[in-house]
Amino acid sequence: MNTMTTDMTTDEIVRRFVEYYEGRGHRRITGSTLLPPPGDPVLFTTSGMHPLTPYLEGRPHPLGRRLVNVQRCLRTTDLDEVGDRTHLTVFEMLGSWSLGDYEGPQSLDWGYGLLTEGFGIDPRLLHATVFGGDEQTGPDTGSLELWQGLGVPVELTVEDNWWSNGPTGPCGPDSEIFLWTGDGPPQSTPTGDERWVEIWNHVMMRHRRLDDGSLVPLPQRNVDTGLGLERLSSLLQGRRSVFDCDVFDPWRRLLPPLWPLGDDSSLRLVGDHLRSSVVVIGDGVRPSNTGRGYVLRRLVRRVLTVLWREHPSRTLGDLPEELVRHTLDRFRQDVDPGVVLGVLREEERRFVSLLERGRRILSRPRFRGPLGEEDFHHLHDTHGLPRELVLSLRQE
Incomplete structure (x- = not known):
């Protein structure tokens, strides 16, 4: 297993993440509880975007268009996965947002910089996945070109790289960043080898899916990113599982x-x-x-x-x-x-x-x-x- 040599604590990782984005014009917002806002159909907050839904849909946020936070989340969908190396029921999510400000390639470029320079990850251990397009939406060429320019290998998928919060509502293509955890040099691709562990998802939240399944543009083009804190900590600290x-x-x-x-x-x-x-x-x-x-x-x-x-x-x-x-x-x-x-x-x-x-x-x-x-x-x-x-x- 490839291991990092960092002695960064989880608290230090949080501090570096927040300060990195604050240095790029983001304002830190306070994370909410596990209970989603009134009117949200889900039982618990499952991602950092839940409390921000009104702002992703166009309402001005009092702190501006660039935000960063740490949000606690609970995912009942992962209950049967708990006990493996990477899943937790309750966890903390590091998040950054562009509310109609910058676009996906900028977000990915900053993410790559934080992972490689801020956290010291060897770029050769990274792999990205990008939305390859379907009958409703074309491929995410902006993300693809960004990764190709950085020299990061890319795998195109369809279902795996489309983010939605349910059958209707805000949605869009996403680009996921994976870290190689196997012994020796990286092999295969993320969809074909579980030694690639997903660490960060950047969602280009541009669409709303209607009841009839059709897509309409959101009032603004957003970027919503989420990075599991405990998973990142375990990888940076060279541990074999999130529980370590x-x-x-x-x-x-x-x-x-x-x-x-x-x-x-x-x-x-x-x-x-x-x-x-x-x-x-x-x-x-x-x-x-x-x-x-x-x-x-x-x-x-x-x-x-x-x-x-x-x-x-x-x-x-x-x-x-x-x-x-x-x-x-x-x-x-x-x-x-x-x-x-x-x-x-x-x-x-x-x-x-x-x-x-x-x-x-x-x-x-x-x-x-x-x-x-x-x-x-x-x-x-x-x-x-x-x-x-x-x-x-x-x-x-």
């Missing part, structure tokens, strides 16, 4: 002695889901059976399922307050760690009660044989037992 960067130092120190789990993926999942739960609770969400509260409930219960796999006596009451406080400080949340621990313990108590009730119900003659869809619906609607919980209990 300095942000997770206290988790790696305190969790394994407390709960030996046997394999890295289980330890990563427990650390990720607990850290994410702390942040979600810190932003005011409480466990429930719907919406945001259900996402939190799933996170906590997935942790408990893993912990109890080997030792049913394990409890979240043993979670060190230091880890809760460290996480709240990391995400700039002014919340009492005791409140967070109380929410986690109460959710554990509820889960224990649900499991006991579930075992009693599943022992009834009706549910001892193979279960059909009608059985799953009945168990969920009548007894509050989700399918995944039923399947887990049947395996006991």
Whole structure:
């Protein structure tokens, strides 16, 4: 694996990123919570652009047309990926924006300069992907020519390089920057080799997709970039996974002695889901059976399922307050760690009660044989037992 030799901390990486863009006329804005603005259909903020949607659509921003920030995000789409080397449920996103000011090639040029000169990445380890065009929109020739001029190899794709926030709304072509993490010189292309890790996406947000699937121009041509902080930190610090960067130092120190789990993926999942739960609770969400509260409930219960796999006596009451406080400080949340621990313990108590009730119900003659869809619906609607919980209990 190619490794960097930097001793930059994650906080130093943030400082360099923000100062780099401030030196190019960008104003730093305060990141929002995980809760998106009213009217946004998503449960959680999934990218830095969510709080800026009105400004991307043409409303003047009070701080001008060039912005930079650090935004905490949560992506439920990555839940099943967590435990690998690059995915987290809750993470921080470094972002920069041009609200109708400069265009994509300028953004990419600055991004290349920050990565190579600011962070010391060998240009020979970089690869870019660019939108190759489809029946509605032509290829992104501006980005392609920029990369070719810099000597960075480019791969053209269609679906992989078109960014949208859903079936309708702002969208546009994007150019993604990848870093080679394999041994020896780079090989293949990003779509054909997982050793290429995506580190930065630059979206040329120029269009709005309508209900009928057609595209119309936005009032202004924007650029929206997003760079996962923990992923970048792990790569710059020469670590093998996002869980090995300095942000997770206290988790790696305190969790394994407390709960030996046997394999890295289980330890990563427990650390990720607990850290994410702390942040979600810190932003005011409480466990429930719907919406945001259900996402939190799933996170906590997935942790408990893993912990109890080997030792049913394990409890979240043993979670060190230091880890809760460290996480709240990391995400700039002014919340009492005791409140967070109380929410986690109460959710554990509820889960224990649900499991006991579930075992009693599943022992009834009706549910001892193979279960059909009608059985799953009945168990969920009548007894509050989700399918995944039923399947887990049947395996006991």
